Amino acid sequence: MTLDQLPLGTPARIASVDWSALVAEEAQRLQALGLDAGARVTLAYRGVFAGRDPLAVEIGRMTVALRRVHARAMIVEPIIESARA
Amino acid sequence: MSRMPIVAALVGNPNAGKSALFNALTGARQKIANYPGVTVERKAGRLILPTGEPVELVDLPGSYGLGSTSPDEEVTRKVIMGEQTGQAQPDVIVLVLDSSNLEQHLVFAQEVIELGRPTVVALNMVDLAERDGLVIDPAALETALGVPVFATVAVRRRGLAELTAAIGEARDRAQAHEANPRPHVTLPERRMLAHEIANAAIISETAKHRIHARLDKALLHPWAGPPILFALLFVVFQAVFTWATPFADGLEAVVGGLGDAVKATLPDSLFRDLITDGIIAGVGSVVVFLPQIVILFFFILTMEATGYMARAAFLMDRMMAGVGLSGRSFIPLLSSFACAIPGIMATRSITDPKDRLTTILIAPMMTCSARLPVYAVIIAAFIPNNKVGPGIGLQGLVLFALYVAGIVGAMLVALVLRRSVTKGAASGFIMELPKYQLPTVKDLAIGLWQRAWIFLRRAGTMIFTVTIALWILLNFPRAEPGQDQINASVAGTLANGLAVVLEPIGFNRDMSLAIIPAMAAREVAVSSLATTYAVSASDDEDAQAMALGDQLKSRWTLSMALSFLAWFVFAPQCLSTIAVARRETNGWKWPAFMLAYLFALAYLASFATFWTATALGLG
Numbered sequence: 001m002t003l004d005q006l007p008l009g010t011p012a013r014i015a016s017v018d019w020s021a022l023v024a025e026e027a028q029r030l031q032a033l034g035l036d037a038g039a040r041v042t043l044a045y046r047g048v049f050a051g052r053d054p055l056a057v058e059i060g061r062m063t064v065a066l067r068r069v070h071a072r073a074m075i076v077e078p079i080i081e082s083a084r085a
Numbered sequence: 086m087s088r089m090p091i092v093a094a095l096v097g098n099p100n101a102g103k104s105a106l107f108n109a110l111t112g113a114r115q116k117i118a119n120y121p122g123v124t125v126e127r128k129a130g131r132l133i134l135p136t137g138e139p140v141e142l143v144d145l146p147g148s149y150g151l152g153s154t155s156p157d158e159e160v161t162r163k164v165i166m167g168e169q170t171g172q173a174q175p176d177v178i179v180l181v182l183d184s185s186n187l188e189q190h191l192v193f194a195q196e197v198i199e200l201g202r203p204t205v206v207a208l209n210m211v212d213l214a215e216r217d218g219l220v221i222d223p224a225a226l227e228t229a230l231g232v233p234v235f236a237t238v239a240v241r242r243r244g245l246a247e248l249t250a251a252i253g254e255a256r257d258r259a260q261a262h263e264a265n266p267r268p269h270v271t272l273p274e275r276r277m278l279a280h281e282i283a284n285a286a287i288i289s290e291t292a293k294h295r296i297h298a299r300l301d302k303a304l305l306h307p308w309a310g311p312p313i314l315f316a317l318l319f320v321v322f323q324a325v326f327t328w329a330t331p332f333a334d335g336l337e338a339v340v341g342g343l344g345d346a347v348k349a350t351l352p353d354s355l356f357r358d359l360i361t362d363g364i365i366a367g368v369g370s371v372v373v374f375l376p377q378i379v380i381l382f383f384f385i386l387t388m389e390a391t392g393y394m395a396r397a398a399f400l401m402d403r404m405m406a407g408v409g410l411s412g413r414s415f416i417p418l419l420s421s422f423a424c425a426i427p428g429i430m431a432t433r434s435i436t437d438p439k440d441r442l443t444t445i446l447i448a449p450m451m452t453c454s455a456r457l458p459v460y461a462v463i464i465a466a467f468i469p470n471n472k473v474g475p476g477i478g479l480q481g482l483v484l485f486a487l488y489v490a491g492i493v494g495a496m497l498v499a500l501v502l503r504r505s506v507t508k509g510a511a512s513g514f515i516m517e518l519p520k521y522q523l524p525t526v527k528d529l530a531i532g533l534w535q536r537a538w539i540f541l542r543r544a545g546t547m548i549f550t551v552t553i554a555l556w557i558l559l560n561f562p563r564a565e566p567g568q569d570q571i572n573a574s575v576a577g578t579l580a581n582g583l584a585v586v587l588e589p590i591g592f593n594r595d596m597s598l599a600i601i602p603a604m605a606a607r608e609v610a611v612s613s614l615a616t617t618y619a620v621s622a623s624d625d626e627d628a629q630a631m632a633l634g635d636q637l638k639s640r641w642t643l644s645m646a647l648s649f650l651a652w653f654v655f656a657p658q659c660l661s662t663i664a665v666a667r668r669e670t671n672g673w674k675w676p677a678f679m680l681a682y683l684f685a686l687a688y689l690a691s692f693a694t695f696w697t698a699t700a701l702g703l704g
Contacts, residue, residue, distance in 0.1 A: 025154045025436055026513045031272060032149035033517065034189055047403045048307035054402045054412065054514050056305060061185050061217075063301070063518040065399045065412070070513060 001078070004055065004071035006043045012076040014039045021073040033064050041076065091140040092173050093132075093252050094164060096197055097181030098190045099147030100392075100519035102209040105239040106181055107144040108528050110249070115531070126430070127172070134253040135246075143175065146433075150272075151196050155436045165197065177255045178204045179248070184214035184221055184236075185520065187286065191279035192272070198232055199267045203259035205251045206234040212241065213520065218291030226286040240525045300521050304393070310400050321384045322488075325377050332376035340369030359556055362619040367552030367612035372544050374608065378454045379537055381423040386532045390524030394419075395516060402514045408496045409503030411435075411514035414444040418495070421451035425662045427536075428453075429669055439509035443502050445666055446679050449657050450495040452488045455607040459653050460487055462611050466634035467646040483650075490654045494686065506678070543606070543661070551605045552612055559620050571621050576601070590688060591648040591695035595640065600658065607658045644698035651694040655687035 006012050016037050019027045035041070035057070044063060045056035054067045095103045107115075111130025128144040145164055146157035153159040160169060167174025180197055182190040198204055208223055227234040233251050237244035270278070304310055344365045351357040388394040394416055402412030413435045421428030428448045435441040452460075464480050471479045503509075555576060564573035571577040571594075580598035587597050595617055603610035611633075618636040637646070657663065657680050666676040 023513065026515060028152065028154055029149070029436065029515050032192070033515070034192070034276065036273070036276070045301065045305040045399075046307060047400070048311065053406065054399060056301075056399060056518060060188055061219075062189055063297075065395070065402070065514060065516045065518055067402075067406075067514050070515065 001076055002072050003041065003043065003057070003074040003076050004068045006076055006078065008043050008046065011040060011042050011079045013079055014041060015075045015077050017075070018073045022070060026070065030066070030070060033062070034059050035064065035066075035070075035074070040079070043071075089173075091134075091138065091177065091252070091256050092143065092175045093140050093177040093179055094143045094145050094175035095179050095181055096145050096161065096165060097147060097209075098149060098183065098186070098193055100186075100517060101147065101181040101183045101190060102239055103144055103147060103181045105525065105528055106207060106209055106237065107142065108531055109239040109242055109245060111142055115535075132249060132252075135250050136253060138253065140249075140252060142179075143172070148193065150193055155433065157433050165200070165202070176203065176259065177252050178202050179252065180204055180206045180232075181209050182206060184208050184211045185217050185219055187221065188279050188283035191282055192275050194230070195270070195275045195278060198230060199269060201267060203255040204232045205248065205255050206230060206232055207237045207244070207248055208234055209237050209239065211236045211243075212238045213522070216296075218289070220288040220290075221286050222288050223286075226282065229282040229285060240527075297520050301396070301518075304396050305399060310396075314397055314400050321381070324384070325381050329376035329380050333373045336373045336375065337369075340365060340373065343369070355560070358560075358620075359553070362616055363553055363556035364549065366615045366619055367556070367609075368544055368549050372541070374454060374458055375537060375540060377457060378423060378540050379533055381454060382533055382536045383529070385420055385423060386529055387524055389416075390522065390528060392519040392521045395518045398514075398516060399518060406514075408499040410440060410443060410499055411437075413514060413516060414440065417444055417448060418451055421448040421453060423536075424453050424455070424540075425449045425451065425659065426665050429662065429665045432669065436515075437509075437513065439503075439507045442670065442675065443499050443507045445669055446502060446507075446675065446682075447495040447499050449659070449662050449679065449683060450491045450498070450655065452491045452654070453607075453659075455659065456487075456653055458608040458611045460484055460650065462614075462633060463637070463646050463650055466637045467641075467643055487650060487654055490651075490690075494655060498682070498686075547605055547660075548609060548612070551602050551609055552616065555602045555609075555613055556616055556620070559617060569621065571595075571598070571617060590652070590691035591642075591645045591699075592652075592691075593641070593645065596645065596649055600652070600656070603658045605660050607653060607656075610653070610658075643703045644695050647698050647703070648691040648695035651690040652687045655683050655690055657683040657687075 001012075003012075003014070014035065014037050017030075017035075022030070030036070039059055042058040043055060044058045046052045047054050052068070054065050055071050057064050057066060057071070095107055097103050107128065107130065110132050115128060115130040126146075130142050130144075132140045132142050134140060143164065145161040148158040148161040150158075151162045151165070153162045163169035164172050164175065165178065178197060180194050182194060194206070206226070208221065208226065211221065214221060221236075223234045223236045233255070235244045235248045235251060237248055239245075304313060344361045347357065347360050347365065351360070385394075388397065397419070398412035398415045400412075401415040405411055405414055414432075416434070417428045417431040419428075420431050425448045428451065429445050432441045432444045432448070435444060464483055468480045468483050473479050473482060558576035558579075559571060559574045561575060562573060564570040569577075572581070576598055577594070579601060580594050583597040583601065584592060584594045587600075592600075595614065598617055599610045599613040602613050614637070615633050618633065641649075663676045663680065666679055667673060670676065
């Protein structure tokens, strides 16, 4: 599953990112914000207009806005709630 | 021998609260300039150590890392490394970390600490972290990072004395020891370490940012969010016009009184005319717009300080994407409603160069406050004050239409540009949505004072000079008795020549005359018309008593007035904007392009307006 397909509010871990699908500067920016393999993320909001773009992703105590193009390059694995703690 | 003053720099991620800390440390004694060669703002202030020694504190643009991706971040990197011309390498780096975003901010922090420069850490906004149920141990952080750490709350001045003292101590320690760069580590390693350090420093942690989540739930709601944003924008524009009126009327009365006082005290002479018709009428007609500018900036600064501006960008992203831009362009474009200069400067946060260039090129089409004087005078003179519906006046409707014309024009131009001259990969939108915060009165006041001062300085220098120059050009050579003074003057001769080109769009000599000095700034068109009619009426007591609006009504037709309005929607009549565009794009190519296409649009729009209005029989 890619990040853009993740249901709202479901915690997930980024399994891998296809950096080659993204522009180099944008890849660097996403990495600087911590959006990289291993990060724990939650999809918080989606835009309303055509394409349900952009997306707001919670990572740690930070909320980051990005587009679906970026989210599509990130493979995520939902974290099962009972497996936590 | 006196030592060089200590230079310290505030460094940190965006949204770490650097500016609030900077304001708290330096007070209102700040100097704002630009770094040479780039238009990144250089904010510097003074701070006194407990030893009495002064420190020059520089506030650097927020950055996510030393591998820079925007002009802002490039300046931060260069200053830290001592490569920025016009800026001495900081003796001490004050690293600002947001306590409630510790793990994230520790990534960049490690990169800076690795350089081995004298560093002190301000663990900022600890109060907000505590509100979120996050308690951090500064001592543990200090041990892990190997540099002094101080918990600070800028607004409450908590920890500021300790931080200030530490800046002096860090410099003294650095003089005793050689710099010792630490081994470099890769980004994933740094991130892992950041996680470990943060976990070790956090004493307790409860459920996270409930307030933000609740606010975002409403403000970013797919259906509720956009109407809330538009309602807010409506209130902003409503406020700009209604709240400002009493203040503007007051200022106008002061300007009028000043003119009368000078008329009463000085003997009748050409010099008195220069003071009253030239300086007071000209500069005064511009200064009365200060209240509107202050109110608009009040809302923009508040939206930025609270964190809502980033949400507005989020909500607008999809729409902006439709014309090939991103939500990031929304902030500069909104600022451009106050003035295109801060708007164009705000494009520095746009990382994609094509995206940024497009935003710079369309920013002048947003209806800036300098157009308001022109619109207000013409609308008041020509558009009847009728009601066209409940609570909707015809005058307001025309003004609204002019705003919409600018926005629609800008969007269409962006669409065309992104498919032609600024073609490139689809621009992305990646942006941190900062935590909500109550703005502090002090930070707002400092910001507003800086904007107001820039505006007044412009009125006092450039508009002052242009007005005097125009007055001289209008009065010399002197006309023969019985001859029209304006036709005889240098300015009149120039305007008569220009009028030949502008005749097809309905402009008469006075309109052509007004737009020449208005090249310096749009609002000068009003002061020019005021000066022109004051000069031409100076022999006629009845005409002299007429207000500018009545003068216009007796000399222009409605079609001409509408054409004049259409011209000002598009015409790039602002030297400062052109100068800023040149600096921001590093050359004359793009400002020249901007001038050409905007003048072409202005001519076409005026042409269409004039002939449509004439054909409709509007007179």
